[in-house]
Amino acid sequence: MASEGAEPGSIRPGGRTARVRESVLRAAGDALAEHGFDRLDLADVARRAEVGKTTVYRRWSTPTGLVADLLDDMAEQSSPRTATGSLIDDLRANARLVATTLSDPRQGPLFKSVIAAATCDPRTAGALHRFYAVRVEEWSGCVTEAVERGELPAGTNAGEVIRAVSAPLYYRLLAGGGPLDEAAADRAAEAAAAAARAGVYVD
Amino acid sequence: MASEGAEPGSIRPGGRTARVRESVLRAAGDALAEHGFDRLDLADVARRAEVGKTTVYRRWSTPTGLVADLLDDMAEQSSPRTATGSLIDDLRANARLVATTLSDPRQGPLFKSVIAAATCDPRTAGALHRFYAVRVEEWSGCVTEAVERGELPAGTNAGEVIRAVSAPLYYRLLAGGGPLDEAAADRAAEAAAAAARAGVYVD
Numbered sequence: 253m254a255s256e257g258a259e260p261g262s263i264r265p266g267g268r269t270a271r272v273r274e275s276v277l278r279a280a281g282d283a284l285a286e287h288g289f290d291r292l293d294l295a296d297v298a299r300r301a302e303v304g305k306t307t308v309y310r311r312w313s314t315p316t317g318l319v320a321d322l323l324d325d326m327a328e329q330s331s332p333r334t335a336t337g338s339l340i341d342d343l344r345a346n347a348r349l350v351a352t353t354l355s356d357p358r359q360g361p362l363f364k365s366v367i368a369a370a371t372c373d374p375r376t377a378g379a380l381h382r383f384y385a386v387r388v389e390e391w392s393g394c395v396t397e398a399v400e401r402g403e404l405p406a407g408t409n410a411g412e413v414i415r416a417v418s419a420p421l422y423y424r425l426l427a428g429g430g431p432l433d434e435a436a437a438d439r440a441a442e443a444a445a446a447a448a449r450a451g452v453y454v455d
Numbered sequence: 456m457a458s459e460g461a462e463p464g465s466i467r468p469g470g471r472t473a474r475v476r477e478s479v480l481r482a483a484g485d486a487l488a489e490h491g492f493d494r495l496d497l498a499d500v501a502r503r504a505e506v507g508k509t510t511v512y513r514r515w516s517t518p519t520g521l522v523a524d525l526l527d528d529m530a531e532q533s534s535p536r537t538a539t540g541s542l543i544d545d546l547r548a549n550a551r552l553v554a555t556t557l558s559d560p561r562q563g564p565l566f567k568s569v570i571a572a573a574t575c576d577p578r579t580a581g582a583l584h585r586f587y588a589v590r591v592e593e594w595s596g597c598v599t600e601a602v603e604r605g606e607l608p609a610g611t612n613a614g615e616v617i618r619a620v621s622a623p624l625y626y627r628l629l630a631g632g633g634p635l636d637e638a639a640a641d642r643a644a645e646a647a648a649a650a651a652r653a654g655v656y657v658d
Contacts, residue, residue: 288575290493367629368571372491381631388632415632416623416646422630423622426570428584429591429614443619443650450649452642 275301285361289369320379327386342394347437355432412453416444478504488564492572523582530589545597550640558635591617615656619647
């Protein structure tokens with residue numbers, strides 16, 4: 253096993269396992285983006301990751317198990333939120349991040365594939381919903397801080413505001429209505445902020 | 456061919472063809488709702504519709520062709536919009552219709568299947584986008600009338616407002632965040648109305 257020149261004792265337990273997981277999940281993401289969930293095949297993923305087929309089958313068992321782990325990893329790895337001190341700037345940063353992700357040539361098809369898989373598989377749907385719950389929770393601070401600053405009414409449901417920013421962008425991805433550009437992102441942020449200021453998201 | 460007791464000359468040309476199409480598309484919708492697009496099979500649809508397999512293959516050729524025709528038919532058959540004379544009441548009616556459709560035990564899975572199919576098939580995506588374009592166009596009158604009444608600023612993009620009503624409901628269907636109930640529908644309508652009043656959808 254490669255020590256990567258590290259001092260004895262400096263390799264954390266599970267270092268190789270973690271590297272195998274990283275390679276396999278990257279390969280799974282590539283395969284999903286290229287061919288969709290229906291054609292996701294563990295042997296192909298093992299080949300792409302240069303990892304033994306047995307390891308992949310033993311650890312992930314099924315394409316569904318692999319996608320669930322990929323989503324958990326995406327949630328863990330995802331970037332921290334922006335904190336500009338202004339609600340509209342925070343929401344605009346969030347919207348632009350979502351629009352950039354969904355129009356990325358690898359990430360866009362990957363999300364489409366996983367959303368498609370989730371429509372017919374409850375385990376994938378559970379993992380996808382957990383992923384969004386983690387992201388919504390991460391960005392909710394923008395809303396709670398805006399409430400503390402007096403920018404939004406007390407009792408505003410932070411999760412609802414963050415989901416409102418994403419919703420029109422996912423709608424464009426799946427149902428059409430225009431490109432996922434910066435104008436669409438900014439409008440999504442402004443719409444969520446305007447509705448929040450009007451008290452629509454007060455529970 | 457059955458004359459259905461009609462007067463001679465009163466049966467429009469294509470009557471039988473239209474009935475065959477209706478049966479086949481109903482069967483296709485049932486099959487999609489039950490098993491999803493991946494398992495949509497023309498022979499199974501023909502059996503369900505009690506129509507000859509050859510007819511189905513000759514007319515629709517592929518599952519993709521069948522789904523595209525189903526979406527075109529859904530667009531043609533879909534109900535006219537509500538016109539209450541008040542923007543918020545019109546948008547609430549639209550939101551409740553969308554929420555009811557997406558939470559219907561047949562329609563919900565049918566839409567999920569078609570959205571999933573559209574993620575990996577451009578022809579289905581085209582048909583799905585046309586379906587939404589027809590529905591958005593149908594409901595846009597609520598917005599243009601609100602502009603005429605002075606409820607909304609001049610230059611408000613009607614399509615953007617109507618899509619904004621649907622977006623959070625589709626987000627709940629696919630990404631989670633809560634049930635597709637009347638409260639969710641009313642909030643979606645109120646958010647779109649508040650953002651529209653604030654001028655967010657002025658182009």
